[in-house]
Amino acid sequence: MRDEHGIDAEKLAREYKGGxxxxxxxxxxxxxxxxxxxxxxxxxxxxxxxxxxxxxxPPTSGTARVAGYDIVKQGPQVRASIGAALQxxxxxxxxxxxxxxxxxxSLHGLSPDERKRxxxxxxERVGLTRAADRKIKGYSGGMKRRLDLALALVHEPSTLxxxxxxxxxxxxxxxxxxxxxxxxxKAEGVTVFLTTQYLEEADVLADRVxxxxxxxxxxxxxxxxxxxxxxxxxxxxxxxxxxxxxAIEELLRNFGTPTAGDPLTVAVRCEQEADLADxxxxxxxxxxHVAQIQMHEPTLDDVFLAKTGTSLEGAAEEEEEEEExxxxxxxxxxx
Amino acid sequence: xxxxVHQVLEIARRSVVRTLRQxxxxxxxxxxxxxxxxxxxxxLRAATHIPGFPSNSFLDFFIPIAxxxxxxxxSGTAGVDLARDIDNGFLNRLALTPLRGWALLLGQLGGAVAxxxxxxxxxxxxxxxxxxxxxxxxxGAVLLYALAILIALGFGTLGILIALKTGSGExxxxxxxxxxxxxxxxxxxxxxxxxxxxxxxxxxxANPVSYMIEAMRSLVITGWDVQAxxxxxxxxxxxxxxxLFGSARLLKTRMART
Numbered sequence: 001m002r003d004e005h006g007i008d009a010e011k012l013a014r015e016y017k018g019g020x021x022x023x024x025x026x027x028x029x030x031x032x033x034x035x036x037x038x039x040x041x042x043x044x045x046x047x048x049x050x051x052x053x054x055x056x057x058p059p060t061s062g063t064a065r066v067a068g069y070d071i072v073k074q075g076p077q078v079r080a081s082i083g084a085a086l087q088x089x090x091x092x093x094x095x096x097x098x099x100x101x102x103x104x105x106s107l108h109g110l111s112p113d114e115r116k117r118x119x120x121x122x123x124e125r126v127g128l129t130r131a132a133d134r135k136i137k138g139y140s141g142g143m144k145r146r147l148d149l150a151l152a153l154v155h156e157p158s159t160l161x162x163x164x165x166x167x168x169x170x171x172x173x174x175x176x177x178x179x180x181x182x183x184x185x186k187a188e189g190v191t192v193f194l195t196t197q198y199l200e201e202a203d204v205l206a207d208r209v210x211x212x213x214x215x216x217x218x219x220x221x222x223x224x225x226x227x228x229x230x231x232x233x234x235x236x237x238x239x240x241x242x243x244x245x246x247a248i249e250e251l252l253r254n255f256g257t258p259t260a261g262d263p264l265t266v267a268v269r270c271e272q273e274a275d276l277a278d279x280x281x282x283x284x285x286x287x288x289h290v291a292q293i294q295m296h297e298p299t300l301d302d303v304f305l306a307k308t309g310t311s312l313e314g315a316a317e318e319e320e321e322e323e324e325x326x327x328x329x330x331x332x333x334x335x
Numbered sequence: 336x337x338x339x340v341h342q343v344l345e346i347a348r349r350s351v352v353r354t355l356r357q358x359x360x361x362x363x364x365x366x367x368x369x370x371x372x373x374x375x376x377x378x379l380r381a382a383t384h385i386p387g388f389p390s391n392s393f394l395d396f397f398i399p400i401a402x403x404x405x406x407x408x409x410s411g412t413a414g415v416d417l418a419r420d421i422d423n424g425f426l427n428r429l430a431l432t433p434l435r436g437w438a439l440l441l442g443q444l445g446g447a448v449a450x451x452x453x454x455x456x457x458x459x460x461x462x463x464x465x466x467x468x469x470x471x472x473x474x475g476a477v478l479l480y481a482l483a484i485l486i487a488l489g490f491g492t493l494g495i496l497i498a499l500k501t502g503s504g505e506x507x508x509x510x511x512x513x514x515x516x517x518x519x520x521x522x523x524x525x526x527x528x529x530x531x532x533x534x535x536x537x538x539x540x541a542n543p544v545s546y547m548i549e550a551m552r553s554l555v556i557t558g559w560d561v562q563a564x565x566x567x568x569x570x571x572x573x574x575x576x577x578x579l580f581g582s583a584r585l586l587k588t589r590m591a592r593t
Contacts, residue, residue, distance in 0.1 A: 055593045056427055075593035079431050090424030094353040106345045107432035135356070151428070 002189030003032040003158035005068035007053065012062035013215075014048050022048040024215035025062060030193065030208075032158075035185045037206025038195040039300065045215040046195035047087055050163045053193065054084050067159045067191075080108075083152030084161040089144040093137035097128050097147050100136070101154060108155035122150040126180065142173030149180065159191045160184065166201060178205050199300040211304055218307040223300060230298035230306050234259060235279060236267040240289035248288050255279055259305060265292075269302065339438050346434070346442020354412060354446040361450065364408035365457050368401035372458075375400075375524075376465075382525065389526055390556040398462045399551035400523050402483040403544065405454035407514050409487040413447035414494025414507035421502040421589060429590075436586045440579060444491045451487025455480050467555060475554040478564075485571050486547055490514065492578020499585035521545040543570040 009028040015021050023045040030036045040046050051057035053066055055075040064071045067081035091100060101119040110118060123129045126146040131139065139147065145165060152160060162181065166174040182205060184190040196202050202209045203223045211219040211226075219226055237252065239245050242264070249258065249266045255278070256268035276295050283290060304310075354360070376394035383391050390396045420426045429439060459480055469475045497510045521544040522530070530536040539545050550567020553560035 054431060056430060057591065058593050072593045076433065079592070080433065082431070084431055086424055086427055088424045090428050092349070092353060092420075092425060094356045095349065099349075099352070103345055103349055104428075104432065107342060107429070107434050109433065 003067060003191040005065070005158075006030045006032045006034065006191050007036070007064070007066050007159065007193060009053070009064035010062055012049070012052060012059050012064050014045075014052055014057065015060045021215050023052070023059075026212070026215075026217050028064070028210070028217075030191060032191050033185055033189040034207045035181065035192040035194060035205055037202035037209040038193065038212060039197070039199070039202045039209050039304070040195075040212035041197055044212045046197075046212055047163055049212070050084070050086070050161050050193070050195060054082060054086075054161050055079055080155070081157055082159045082161060083155070083157035085145070085148040085152045085163065085165055086161075087163045087167070089141075089148040091136045091139075091144055091147065094135060096133050096135055097123065097139070097143075097150075098132040100147060100151055104151045104154045110155065118154055118156075122153060126150045127176070141168050142170060142176075145169060145173065145177060149177065153184075157190070159193070162192065162194045164195055164197065166196070166198065174201075181205060199304075203300055209300065211300075211307060213304075213308045219303055226300060226303045227298040230269075230302050232256070232270045233295050233297055234267055234269050234302060235276070235293070235295045236262075236265050237279075237283070237290050238265045238292040240291040244288050247286065248283065248290070251282055251286055251288065252279070254282070259302070269306075339435055342434050342438035343442045343445075346429075346439055347445025347448075348442075350413075350416065350443055350446035351449040353416065354450055360412060361453065364405065364412070364450065365454050367408075368404035368454070368458065369461055371404065372397060372401045372461075379524065385525075385529055387526075387529055392466070392468075394462070394465060395467055395555050396552065397524075398458065398467050398555060399479075399548050400518070401458040401462070402455060402479070402551060403486065403518055403523075403548055405458065406451060406483065406487040406490045407511070407518065409447040409450045409454070410490030410494035410514060411507060411511045412450055412494070413444060413491035414496075414498040414510075415504045416446060416498075417443055417495050418498040418502060418504040418507050421498065422504065426590060430592050436590055437579075437583060439590070440492075440495065440582050440586060443495060444488055447491025447494070448484060448488055451484045451491075454487070455483040458483075469555055470558040471554045475559070479551050479554045482547075482551055482567060482571065485568075485575070489571050489574035489578060492575055492582060496578050496581045496585065499582055499589050502589070517542060517544045521548055523548060543574065546570045 007028055007030040009026060011025040011027065012023060013021060013025045014023045026049065038046050038049065048057065052059045053064055053071060055071050055078050058072060066078050069077040069081065071078055098119060101122065102115055105115040105118055123132045126149055128143060128146055128150070131143060136144065149165065166177055169177065178201070181192055181194070185192050194206065206223065208220065208222050209226060210217045221229070235252065235255065237248055239248050245266065252258070252266055252268045256270040259267045259269050276293070280293065372394070375397050380393040382388060383393050383396070459476065471478070493514065494507060497507050501507065520538045521542045522539050527536055527539050527545065530539060546566040547570055549563045553563035557563070
């Protein structure tokens with residue numbers, strides 16, 4: 001079903017006991033039919049945002065409208081308009097794929113004929129026709145994710161929430177899922193809110209990307225706009241002799257700011273219009289030997305680094321450590 | 336919008352299907368009480384010589400215990416299934432549909448009722464084959480069958496209550512021995528008036544499980560004992576009501592939709 005409203009959020013926040021702000025007053029404007037990539041490490045607030053927007057978790061402050069309905073005051077209407085595939089593909093191992101679709105369709109009020117038609121159509125679309133009557137415990141991770149997507153679409157929602165839909169998938173399954181999500185948005189006008197911690201996913205699939213870090217949106221725009229906002233390329237040098245690592249790092253500081261990366265390489269984000277030839281001449285003049293040198297254009301990870309001071313990978317580890325220590329405190333407070 | 340009855344039936348259908356597809360869960364639940372019945376009806380039959388013992392067949396006296404044990408097993412099944420749904424996010428999937436909370440609860444109990452019915456059929460069949468004679472006749476056997484299923488439903492609500500409180504299948508399984516303890520502190524092995532130890536007799540008298548057992552037992556060994564039946568049904572219905580009321584309250588937190 002074509003969406004005509006998109007998603008709006010104003011100062012949306014969720015606070016837990018102990019004053020921990022999982023989401024700290026975010027603003028969103030997502031156009032109908034847009035694929036919005038919500039990028040951030042584990043624990044950044046992505047899933048909490050999805051839970052609020054899908055009405056599963058009341059916000060502690062702020063407002064949001066999904067498909068034209070208020071997420072607090074019009075929960076049933078929101079739920080009738082959305083489909084959601086949450087972080088874990090929550091399926092019953094003892095039911096078959098077709099039985100899942102039947103249950104979901106039936107609870108959404110589809111008639112027996114509609115159920116049958118829609119199930120057949122969706123199973124075919126996600127490539128599970130042959131596996132439809134097998135129990136889920138025999139499904140691969142990719143098959144579960146595809147069924148999860150089919151279940152989210154069974155009642156023809158106008159807005160789709162996908163919470164890290166490709167985590168743990170092989171490249172082939174990931175690409176297939178991307179194609180289907182892109183088709184839904186472009187051909188059917190479905191608004192897609194997609195959380196991911198994969199840079200490539202956000203880059204390839206999303207029309208616009210919001211980067212969330214510690215409950216705040218720190219950057220937003222199209223992938224190209226975000227990368228252009230960094231503007232400067234990164235030079236990465238692999239020393240031929242590991243003993244020269246420090247000397248090369250020192251020299252490259254003249255050309256830019258060191259960035260996090262492979263510990264065996266030295267990487268700097270150039271501060272001015274860099275000329276690779278100048279860097280090579282400087283290395284040669286200093287008698288420093290390199291095994292490899294490359295210059296690459298900014299990536300979304302560079303954007304993340306520039307906005308948060310840490311790379312997405314590093315932030316994920318940091319957030320995970322914090323999650324382990326804070327887990328006991330994360331009891332929701334009454335909204 | 337789907338009708339409430341339709342929602343209950345859909346959830347019950349799922350619950351029954353998943354229960355029937357786990358033979359490893361059903362077979363021990365059915366066979367263990369039968370084994371205990373076979374051992375006790377032979378090993379403890381000397382108890383029938385105690386003056387005032389209400390039956391000269393320990394099998395007749397003890398067969399309600401098989402139904403009670405089956406009901407307790409059914410409570411574990413219902414609770415563990417729901418706890419798994421909470422743990423793996425299936426409850427969130429259901430919460431995103433127009434499913435009503437109470438329809439989920441009643442539907443979810445479908446598995447417990449199905450398991451209770453299977454067990455009751457087996458115990459009744461095995462008992463009659465082994466020579467159990469119903470003083471209340473065929474109608475009494477039918478009533479015992481219905482009460483056994485109601486008791487399974489009641490313990491199922493307790494299993495669901497624990498699942499909703501803890502959200503953990505392990506916690507439900509850990510609570511199971513506590514429920515079993517209630518069975519041992521009842522008039523399971525002896526009529527209350529023949530329990531010589533005062534504190535044990537008092538505990539058995541205060542234990543609602545005693546009245547459920549005695550209602551079933553009366554149909555086998557006494558005939559139509561209205562008082563025993565009223566008390567048995569009353570405590571069973573009370574257990575169902577408390578289980579459902581508590582579960583409905585807890586479900587509001589577990590299924591906290593706006």
